Amino acid sequence: MAGGGRDIKRIATALLLVMTAVFIAASLLERDYDWVVWIRVAAEAAMIGALADWFAVTALFRHPLGIPIPHTAIIPSRKDQIGLALGRFVQTSFLTKDNVLERLRGAHVAERMGIWLGDAVNVQQVAHQLTEGLAAVVASLDDEQLGPAVREVVLERIRSIHFAPMASRALTAATAEGRHQELVDAFLPAVAKALDDNQRSLLDAVISTSPWWVPRTVDEVVLEKAIEVSHRFIDEVAQRRDHPFRKRVDAFAADFARRLRDDPELISRGEELKEDLLANPAVQRYLDGLWEDTKHAVLTQADDPSSALRLRIAESIAGFGASLRTDAQLQLRVDTWLENIVGELVDRFEGEISELVTTTVERWDATETSERLEDLIGRDLQFIRINGTVVGGIAGVLIYAVSRLWA
Numbered sequence: 411m412a413g414g415g416r417d418i419k420r421i422a423t424a425l426l427l428v429m430t431a432v433f434i435a436a437s438l439l440e441r442d443y444d445w446v447v448w449i450r451v452a453a454e455a456a457m458i459g460a461l462a463d464w465f466a467v468t469a470l471f472r473h474p475l476g477i478p479i480p481h482t483a484i485i486p487s488r489k490d491q492i493g494l495a496l497g498r499f500v501q502t503s504f505l506t507k508d509n510v511l512e513r514l515r516g517a518h519v520a521e522r523m524g525i526w527l528g529d530a531v532n533v534q535q536v537a538h539q540l541t542e543g544l545a546a547v548v549a550s551l552d553d554e555q556l557g558p559a560v561r562e563v564v565l566e567r568i569r570s571i572h573f574a575p576m577a578s579r580a581l582t583a584a585t586a587e588g589r590h591q592e593l594v595d596a597f598l599p600a601v602a603k604a605l606d607d608n609q610r611s612l613l614d615a616v617i618s619t620s621p622w623w624v625p626r627t628v629d630e631v632v633l634e635k636a637i638e639v640s641h642r643f644i645d646e647v648a649q650r651r652d653h654p655f656r657k658r659v660d661a662f663a664a665d666f667a668r669r670l671r672d673d674p675e676l677i678s679r680g681e682e683l684k685e686d687l688l689a690n691p692a693v694q695r696y697l698d699g700l701w702e703d704t705k706h707a708v709l710t711q712a713d714d715p716s717s718a719l720r721l722r723i724a725e726s727i728a729g730f731g732a733s734l735r736t737d738a739q740l741q742l743r744v745d746t747w748l749e750n751i752v753g754e755l756v757d758r759f760e761g762e763i764s765e766l767v768t769t770t771v772e773r774w775d776a777t778e779t780s781e782r783l784e785d786l787i788g789r790d791l792q793f794i795r796i797n798g799t800v801v802g803g804i805a806g807v808l809i810y811a812v813s814r815l816w817a
Contacts, residue, residue, distance in 0.1 A: 459802020527731025574680030
């Protein structure tokens with residue numbers, strides 16, 4: 411019994427002893443002083459009340475004075491029945507689906523979660539736990555089995571993608587937004603620079619194809635004029651967004667996108683190109699090491715609070731928290747999801763929880779169980795003894811007074 415309970419127990423016992431002493435003293439003095447009879451009656455009744463309540467309180471936890479009186483030591487002898495009843499109570503009156511869901515709805519879990527995730531410290535804590543959990547899962551996986559499996563999944567995914575139609579969609583999107591003209595703008599200066607940097611090679615090519623009787627000076631003038639015209643053309647294309655050349659590029663891009671989508675030959679060549687790419691030794695080495703590289707990256711970044719993985723997870727958590735705080739529809743979806751999950755868990759495991767309570771109590775030692783309960787409620791029970799002593803004394807006096815009036 412806790413310290414406070416033991417103190418009250420000593421007070422209750424001391425009060426019984428005091429009433430016993432008063433009774434003995436009053437019994438001796440009653441012969442000489444008639445009025446002492448009232449004290450004796452009060453002390454006698456208080457003593458009886460104290461003894462009765464002592465017996466009742468003690469009988470709950472043990473046999474009074476160690477005597478195996480029937481219907482005493484109730485808690486030790488009926489421990490298993492108490493555990494069974496407690497388990498049934500938990501199942502039928504406390505841990506019911508309606509009770510749990512009602513409390514869950516009133517908790518507004520999603521909204522409170524969003525508020526909690528508004529604190530950067532909490533976000534970092536959750537990110538830390540998630541990355542540690544992810545690292546633990548990744549570290550526990552079998553590399554010999556998972557490596558080839560990841561490789562095959564990636565290969566299967568790549569083979570399921572038809573390159574030519576995918577390129578057609580990308581080119582169509584780029585054409586619709588005019589992004590292909592950016593390639594033209596980047597290509598024009600490169601062509602102009604190539605002309606300037608390769609004038610010697612171009613001159614040699616012109617001389618090698620020119621008739622023998624044409625002077626070298628003429629070849630040089632022709633090449634110079636050709637380069638000048640080319641630069642002028644490049645400048646015009648660069649400066650005019652409506653230049654005919656750009657329109658021809660638009661038409662070529664649109665036609666090529668259509669052919670990539672509809673031309674069986676181009677589609678077949680795209681698939682051949684994809685298979686050639688997959689068969690490349692460098693690509694094969696990359697696929698073979700893909701799982702190991704991924705695993706190493708996860709394990710390395712999981713231990714680094716400033717890693718891209720940790721920062722990305724923290725950003726995602728913070729964004730989710732912000733949405734939970736402001737998006738009522740998201741709150742409703744999360745709360746509904748939690749209710750469905752918790753309701754399913756209660757339906758599935760309420761019997762196991764009841765059984766857990768019952769079997770846990772069954773495993774307790776009878777004496778230990780009695781002591782635990784006495785520690786829990788013993789203080790109040792000792793007050794019952796004190797109250798019984800006081801009430802018994804008062805009742806005794808009242809009964810004696812009534813008997814005198816009727817005498």
